[in-house]
Amino acid sequence: MKIAIIYPPLTFHNDYPLLTQNRQFKYTNSLEVRIYPVVMAYLATMLKKTGHRVLYLDGINLRMDKAIFNRQLVEFSPDFIVMETKAPILKSHAQYIKLIKKNMSRTKVILVGDHVTFFPEESLKISQADMAIQGGDYDFIINELINVRGEKKWPGGIYYTKSGRIKNTGPSRFYDLNQLPLIDRELTMWKIYGEAYLYHPCAYIMSGRGCGGSNSYKNFKSNKKLKGQYDTKMPGLCTFCIWQHSFWRCSARLQSPEKVADEIENLYRNYHVKEIFDDNESGAIWNEKWLNDFHREMKKRNLTGKVSLSSNARADSLTDPVCRLLKASGFRLLKIGIESGNDKTLNMLKKDETTSETMNGVKKAKEYGLIAMLTTMVGYPWETENDALQTYNFTKEIMLYKTHFGDSLQSSIVVPYPGTPLYRQALKNKWFIVDPEKYENFDMAHQILKTSINTVKWCKKMWRIHLHPLFIIKSIFTLRKWKDIKLAFRGFISLLGHLRDYSA
Numbered sequence: 001m002k003i004a005i006i007y008p009p010l011t012f013h014n015d016y017p018l019l020t021q022n023r024q025f026k027y028t029n030s031l032e033v034r035i036y037p038v039v040m041a042y043l044a045t046m047l048k049k050t051g052h053r054v055l056y057l058d059g060i061n062l063r064m065d066k067a068i069f070n071r072q073l074v075e076f077s078p079d080f081i082v083m084e085t086k087a088p089i090l091k092s093h094a095q096y097i098k099l100i101k102k103n104m105s106r107t108k109v110i111l112v113g114d115h116v117t118f119f120p121e122e123s124l125k126i127s128q129a130d131m132a133i134q135g136g137d138y139d140f141i142i143n144e145l146i147n148v149r150g151e152k153k154w155p156g157g158i159y160y161t162k163s164g165r166i167k168n169t170g171p172s173r174f175y176d177l178n179q180l181p182l183i184d185r186e187l188t189m190w191k192i193y194g195e196a197y198l199y200h201p202c203a204y205i206m207s208g209r210g211c212g213g214s215n216s217y218k219n220f221k222s223n224k225k226l227k228g229q230y231d232t233k234m235p236g237l238c239t240f241c242i243w244q245h246s247f248w249r250c251s252a253r254l255q256s257p258e259k260v261a262d263e264i265e266n267l268y269r270n271y272h273v274k275e276i277f278d279d280n281e282s283g284a285i286w287n288e289k290w291l292n293d294f295h296r297e298m299k300k301r302n303l304t305g306k307v308s309l310s311s312n313a314r315a316d317s318l319t320d321p322v323c324r325l326l327k328a329s330g331f332r333l334l335k336i337g338i339e340s341g342n343d344k345t346l347n348m349l350k351k352d353e354t355t356s357e358t359m360n361g362v363k364k365a366k367e368y369g370l371i372a373m374l375t376t377m378v379g380y381p382w383e384t385e386n387d388a389l390q391t392y393n394f395t396k397e398i399m400l401y402k403t404h405f406g407d408s409l410q411s412s413i414v415v416p417y418p419g420t421p422l423y424r425q426a427l428k429n430k431w432f433i434v435d436p437e438k439y440e441n442f443d444m445a446h447q448i449l450k451t452s453i454n455t456v457k458w459c460k461k462m463w464r465i466h467l468h469p470l471f472i473i474k475s476i477f478t479l480r481k482w483k484d485i486k487l488a489f490r491g492f493i494s495l496l497g498h499l500r501d502y503s504a
């Protein structure tokens with residue numbers, strides 16, 4: 001079989017869609033954000049390993065010319081095309097699929113993604129796709145689908161059209177992540193990806209799938225019978241968190257520490273990467289036992305300190321023992337969701353964390369010399385100007401605390417993606433100021449919920465904390481390495497791009 005895994009090069013007013021591996025979609029002016037689609041990369045690897053011919057073509061991050069992209073696709077003449085989509089871009093993808101069907105009528109198109117997972121039937125109806133995959137383990141599902149003969153053997157999680165009717169193969173299951181192969185980095189063009197805040201060359205991994213370690217996990221952990229397990233029944237439940245609710249159905253799984261170390265070792269020894277980002281929802285940082293085993297594994301392989309590691313993290317996981325383990329294992333940077341500086345908002349979002357836990361966790365990480373990248377949101381319908389100011393002051397306080405070169409933040413406007421609890425809440429409370437079924441409006445740069453604050457002003461204000469004189473001075477005085485100067489330059493260019501995103 002010939003399978004093409006594609007991201008068509010779509011743009012909007014010359015801005016690029018942040019689609020690959022992005023939970024929160026937006027079009028951006030910044031050229032510095034090109035995130036590696038880890039699950040798609042696993043799929044490409046699996047298919048190639050089972051003997052199929054694979055064309056991996058990320059037209060967005062290659063910034064490809066549309067005509068050249070289309071020519072390459074037609075020349076490859078695939079049996080199957082796999083495309084990842086999201087709510088705001090689904091209609092544009094439907095147009096593109098129309099074009100595929102016109103020029104390659106025998107090719108079957110498979111859609112994957114968080115929106116498709118929530119609304120597989122609707123996705124098939126809007127587009128002319130042949131199949132829609134439900135679930136985040138679409139790498140396993142598609143690999144199985146292509147390698148078995150006959151509809152009866154298809155795995156769960158497949159929606160498809162037959163004789164004008166939509167059928168399905170039942171619910172998808174979760175697969176064993178330790179069965180994943182080592183990612184084929186060449187096939188999946190690892191070199192084109194990266195973000196401004198990472199040392200280059202950089203690469204991405206996912207230590208697991210799903211967010212573990214919400215506060216309730218602490219109660220779970222104290223249950224002696226369950227102690228020592230890597231998985232948790234108490235995962236993150238934040239109401240806006242699209243992948244956690246759609247792909248992972250509010251669960252968390254981790255690969256074994258040895259398996260993650262295999263991937264790191266391959267990247268370090270064969271690709272000489274300088275930094276590796278773990279883009280699992282909250283990394284593996286919520287699991288102290290896992291971190292202990294991982295640290296031992298890294299030491300055994302003589303990898304500690306050889307390559308910088310960075311990861312997503314929940315602030316309330318950042319205790320003394322965890323920070324110590326992170327430092328000892330080679331972690332450099334943590335991307336931590338702050339969301340808001342108000343307890344009421346954190347409560348409404350079911351973050352299962354208080355502002356003082358956030359503050360203490362991030363401060364603790366900084367005390368251990370870990371770099372903090374904070375993510376915040378504005379525009380919650382229940383928040384006032386005062387609440388936004390409180391978030392601003394809260395974020396500024398953390399940013400100015402023991403500032404180290406590389407500390408940074410991201411700010412965006414809250415978007416309740418269809419299917420999430422926040423979307424349902426917004427419908428119930430009539431918070432939408434746009435048609436909630438016009439998904440193309442669900443772009444993080446635009447306000448779609450009622451709010452009494454000026455979201456663009458507050459977003460910009462948050463981003464501008466980077467320009468606070470104290471922040472700049474402290475950052476400069478902690479600049480130690482030559483490679484940090486390159487990082488600073490890329491970061492500054494990226495900041496300008498992000499500020500332009502909110503220039504309305």
Ligand code: SF4
Nearest residue numbers: 211236237238241281
């Ligand atoms: S803590 Fe982060 S990753 Fe976990 S559910 Fe909340 S937003 Fe999602």
